Amino acid sequence: MIVMKFGGTSVDGPERMRGVAEIVRGRLPERPVIVTSAMAGVTNQLQRLTETALSGDRAAMEDEADRLARRHRETALALAPGDAALVERLDAHLRELRVLLRGVRLLGTATPRSSDQVLGYGELLAQELLAAALRIAGAPGQVVDSREIVITDDHFGSARPQLAETRARARERVAPLVEAGTVPVLGGYLGATPEGIPTTLGRGGSDLSGSVLGLALDAAAIEIWTDVDGLMTADPRVVPAARVLEQATFREAAEMAGFGAKVLHPASIDPAIHGGLPVVVRNSLAPERPGTRIGATGSTAPAVRAVASRAPLQLVALRAPGRLREEGFLADVLRTVDRPGLQPVAVLPGPVWLELLIPADPSLAPALDALERYGEVRCTPGLALVAVVGEGLADAPAQWQRVLAAAGGIPLRRLVQGPHGASLGLLTDEERAKELVRALHRALFECAAGEDRT
Ligand code: ADP
Numbered sequence: 001m002i003v004m005k006f007g008g009t010s011v012d013g014p015e016r017m018r019g020v021a022e023i024v025r026g027r028l029p030e031r032p033v034i035v036t037s038a039m040a041g042v043t044n045q046l047q048r049l050t051e052t053a054l055s056g057d058r059a060a061m062e063d064e065a066d067r068l069a070r071r072h073r074e075t076a077l078a079l080a081p082g083d084a085a086l087v088e089r090l091d092a093h094l095r096e097l098r099v100l101l102r103g104v105r106l107l108g109t110a111t112p113r114s115s116d117q118v119l120g121y122g123e124l125l126a127q128e129l130l131a132a133a134l135r136i137a138g139a140p141g142q143v144v145d146s147r148e149i150v151i152t153d154d155h156f157g158s159a160r161p162q163l164a165e166t167r168a169r170a171r172e173r174v175a176p177l178v179e180a181g182t183v184p185v186l187g188g189y190l191g192a193t194p195e196g197i198p199t200t201l202g203r204g205g206s207d208l209s210g211s212v213l214g215l216a217l218d219a220a221a222i223e224i225w226t227d228v229d230g231l232m233t234a235d236p237r238v239v240p241a242a243r244v245l246e247q248a249t250f251r252e253a254a255e256m257a258g259f260g261a262k263v264l265h266p267a268s269i270d271p272a273i274h275g276g277l278p279v280v281v282r283n284s285l286a287p288e289r290p291g292t293r294i295g296a297t298g299s300t301a302p303a304v305r306a307v308a309s310r311a312p313l314q315l316v317a318l319r320a321p322g323r324l325r326e327e328g329f330l331a332d333v334l335r336t337v338d339r340p341g342l343q344p345v346a347v348l349p350g351p352v353w354l355e356l357l358i359p360a361d362p363s364l365a366p367a368l369d370a371l372e373r374y375g376e377v378r379c380t381p382g383l384a385l386v387a388v389v390g391e392g393l394a395d396a397p398a399q400w401q402r403v404l405a406a407a408g409g410i411p412l413r414r415l416v417q418g419p420h421g422a423s424l425g426l427l428t429d430e431e432r433a434k435e436l437v438r439a440l441h442r443a444l445f446e447c448a449a450g451e452d453r454t
């Protein structure tokens with residue numbers, strides 16, 4: 001069995017869905033389980049819909065909901081003309097969505113729980129369309145509701161999958177479908193609490209759905225199909241000269257994701273590490289290319305393998321002289337700022353000031369206020385952590401020197417070494433981050449002509 005996860009661009013409209021169906025058809029002997037994201041931009045549209053509902057503007061809300069409905073119905077029509085049952089299933093979801101949105105508008109408030117319910121409709125709609133595309137291509141696609149399979153805690157907006165229960169359900173309800181020769185299609189990003197209340201795994205969370213289901217089903221591999229050729233030496237949108245990595249270790253991939261490489265959700269490698277399952281990142285627009293294979297082992301020579309950048313961050317300094325020596329102090333401080341999906345990126349303890357590098361997210365404002373009970377708090381917002389990633393970097397001082405030299409005149413505020421010495425983070429101002437990424441990439445990859453670092 002393999003799990004194949006397709007991202008938003010891969011399922012964006014009838015042409016792309018047909019392309020995905022062809023890819024899946026060619027892999028039927030490997031018994032695929034499919035995880036799909038919402039069509040590109042739909043989750044953002046659902047977010048806007050919630051905001052419009054909250055603003056009370058009924059006409060604008062209905063207009064936006066009409067646009068969303070039209071886009072999905074048109075895709076259905078182009079994919080499967082005459083499939084009235086498909087349109088009816090889409091319409092059933094769209095009706096429910098409108099009821100929820102009207103509730104939000106009338107109440108004038110959206111709890112994290114109700115927001116999650118709205119945000120999940122993109123995947124609920126996409127799974128119907130992709131399953132239909134598969135059936136037309138001769139692969140027997142069958143929708144399975146992830147909210148009955150992926151069981152999570154109740155951290156709405158960033159729920160964490162609970163592996164034991166998810167495994168039990170996947171084995172009971174997904175594996176038999178594969179045994180029976182069908183191709184299960186599950187919406188990514190979605191889950192539910194054990195009581196059945198819908199949750200989402202956080203933005204970009206379909207990757208995590210893919211890897212959790214891969215682990216739950218003991219898949220032979222997890223494939224993340226996206227719009228680039230694999231894990232690259234940098235984000236190709238920032239560095240056009242970025243190159244594809246043939247392979248990467250779990251640690252390298254996890255550090256890249258944690259340091260902002262959007263191609264993988266930060267938590268998506270954890271289940272793969274847990275089960276030792278290989279993850280392959282591939283391009284659905286160029287399926288003939290091999291992509292990047294992520295596994296337990298990789299290239300042995302320590303070298304910088306990629307540059308990533310995470311923003312916006314803020315440095316929070318807490319003046320608490322001597323208190324770090326008190327039992328439980330650090331744990332209390334960390335508990336105060338700990339929010340699912342927004343955990344500190346670095347903790348820098350000192351005798352007088354304790355510094356925390358944390359995401360700059362408005363939802364952390366109350367936590368920062370609460371920190372004041374421990375002492376004076378100073379925040380520096382507008383920061384980015386630009387990181388170089390590579391297994392064994394800690395033992396390669398020459399590489400550190402090259403990295404620091406490459407940063408040139410761009411001001412650095414702190415250096416942050418990642419776990420296992422597999423990364424070095426350079427803290428800089430957010431507005432200089434792209435410049436720093438490009439400077440590092442140029443010096444570390446583009447100048448070393450002829451040298452193969454992948
Ligand atoms: P999907 O919709 O398939 O989940 P995402 O937009 O979430 O796709 O992730 C793919 C994007 O990640 C790419 O288009 C690319 O711009 C970005 N990206 C950032 N860093 C990297 C990297 N190191 N390698 C590849 N892609 C990267």
Ligand code: ASP
Pocket residue numbers: 007008037038043044122188189202203204205206207
């Ligand atoms: N559709 C969700 C999002 O846009 C999840 C995903 O695409 O991974 O964040």
Ligand code: MG
Pocket residue numbers: 007204207262263264265
């Ligand atoms: Mg993604």
